[in-house]
Amino acid sequence: MIKTIRAITACMLMLTMANVNAAKLLDKVAVIVNQGVVLENEIQTMMQTLKAQAIQNGQELPSDKALRVQVTEKLILNVLQQQFAERIGLQISDAQVQQTVAGIAQEQGITLEQLRQAIIANGQDYESYLEQVRQELTANEVRRAMVSRRIYVSPQEIDSLVSLLKERGKQNEEYHLGHILVGLPSEPSADDIENAQKRANKVIELVNTGSDFKKVAIGSSSGPKALEGGDLGWMNINEMPSLFAEAVTDQKKGDVIGPIRSGAGFHVLKIFDIQGRQTVEVAEVNARHILIKPTIILSDDKAKNMLNEFVEQVKAGEKDFAELAKEYSEDPGSAAKGGELGWADPNMYVPEFKDTLAELEPGEYSEAFKTAHGWHVVQLLERRTQDATETAYQDHAYRMIFNRKFNEEAEAWLREIRDQAFVEVVGNN
Structure with a gap:
């Protein structure tokens, strides 16, 4: 907090050279927060920044009075988080600040020096900017440290979300299928069924030991695409027969599936390829x-x-x-x-x-x-x-649940420290 005040004071000295009376006004304490303060300068600077951003983005802002209330509350919470960080001994190093600022410059496609010049050109002291970055990093880190310990994600929550994510993903999956049908007569006897199943098992054995699926299909399939090597082409899971859809779910490229019994006979499927599936x-x-x-x-x-x-x-x-x-x-x-x-x-x-x-x-x-x-x-x-697709699904589900709970708990934690703090607005602000 001392560094923040020093940075603000240095900035105010520059303003004093231009207008002593304005500097005195801006330098006054606006809010007392426990043992810290929010200065009038901080409120005015943030309001000006928000107004400039609103003009740039074509947005409308509420009245100055309403905007000031929101800005003041944000700055109060920032002071409280800095105080909490000091209490638990959390510090952000100069190297972390410099690394973050370098990242900001890189994202904007400019050099670090160009970023510094742009900040100065906008009327802001560069050292004050670095201090703001430090405070933001500190606030983020103290929230992470204090809120994370309040969050528990159960295995049941992860499993439920994984199932939902998989179901959504399946709607975009397409399968390139090969199909061999070992047919049955319209009224098969027990021997017919037994012999057909044996032939289907032999087909699977041949394919699994290296025989070309399409060649086997041409020679032994009773299916409508036999002469095309049993190639059914690309199909969404909702376009294929439900019997096939159930069989190919969660299977991998190259898998041979079957024999699957239907009224027509025994089916053997091969997944030539899959598209639209996220695999890791x-x-x-x-x-x-x-x-x-x-x-x-x-x-x-x-x-x-x-x-x-x-x-x-x-x-x-x-x-x-x-x-x-x-x-x-x-x-x-x-x-x-x-x-x-x-x-x-x-x-x-x-x-x-x-x-x-x-x-x-x-x-x-x-x-x-x-x-x-x-x-x-x-x-x-x-x-x-x-x-590692299954692990990736679980990690993704955990992060989604954790982030949702983190945002909820972070709001609750901020309300708690705000309610427990001594806050006094000074004068008629």
Whole structure:
């Protein structure tokens, strides 16, 4: 709060040179808020800014009296949040402020210096602008800290929203389907049904073991598109027979589905492609490592050489990597498992570890390298791509629910601190 007053005072000194009486008027205290104040200058500056924005956007504002009430209340809440931040020891560093301002400049497609010049050209002191940014960051951070702890999102809420999101998404999905029908006579006997089901299962076996679906369809399908290789083309889930729609729901590209029984016989479907579906895939790695931490006795060079020697011994068949990890690795989570880290998104690792894995082929060993944890050697065991669509749905649903609850709780929290505060409007403002 002291910094805010200093910045405002510096700005007012500039105004004093132009008009001493106006400066005195603007410099007076308008509202007392606990041990802090809102100055008349702050109210007038915000009102002028809002009026300028309204003109630029072609909007109409209420009367000055009504606008002043809204502006004053906002500034009171801002002071209260700054006071709360001081109480819990929350501080925004100069680096955070500079990073935010640089981001603002980048979003506007200008340099930082151009932004500074634009602020000055608009009649605002740049240091005051930086202080406003600091206060805004502080208010956001203190709200996040105090409100987040009041929010609980239940698994049931997430599941319900995920179901709704999936249902909405399905309305936009289209499937490119292949279809094979193993037909039945109009009044099939038990033997007819059994034989047809066996033929349908044989079709599925052929397709799953690499036979071309369209070739199999031409040779064995009784369906209307048999000569086209069973190609039904693109269909929305609402356009296809309900029997097919139920079967393809939540299935993936390339899946072979069936046999599905209907009055006409046994159906086999293949999903050639899907469009309109939001899918998320993540690359994962399975690796194992040995970690050695340098000490007063064990220098960096000794740790590095020790690990490189381990790798040479393993490559020569003289030592077993898993046994070395169990005996020497100082990573308690993986040492007992022979150094294995299990399947993981490489982004979860520190940059040096992630970058080293990126350079390895499955089965290869790295040379010794250093991270914040110590010295490592790592072997990449496998890579794979996982479908993370379900996790993405759950994360999205959680964020949506959390954000809704956060906004509700933030309003409640602001009302609480406002009700508990001492606020006195000074004079006839």
